[in-house]
Amino acid sequence: IKHLTHLASFSNMTNMHTRNLALVWAPNLLRSKEIEAVGCNGDAAFLEVRVQQLVIEFILNHVDQIFNN
Numbered sequence: 001i002k003h004l005t006h007l008a009s010f011s012n013m014t015n016m017h018t019r020n021l022a023l024v025w026a027p028n029l030l031r032s033k034e035i036e037a038v039g040c041n042g043d044a045a046f047l048e049v050r051v052q053q054l055v056i057e058f059i060l061n062h063v064d065q066i067f068n069n
Contacts, residue, residue: 001029005063022057029056 004021011017030052059066 018057018060022053026052026056
């Protein structure tokens, strides 16, 4: 997670802001057993991935408060 935050610090060059990083990484970091088991598709799968994205984006934007060294 901290590495992704580090990558986001270069967003002015890469256009990979926390939102974009969350979109790409959320399905891998927060696997949904429901989507895998049932094979959700369409609106249900999109909603699930959107929730995952929001969670990862929140974590990336608050990494220092969440993972206090």
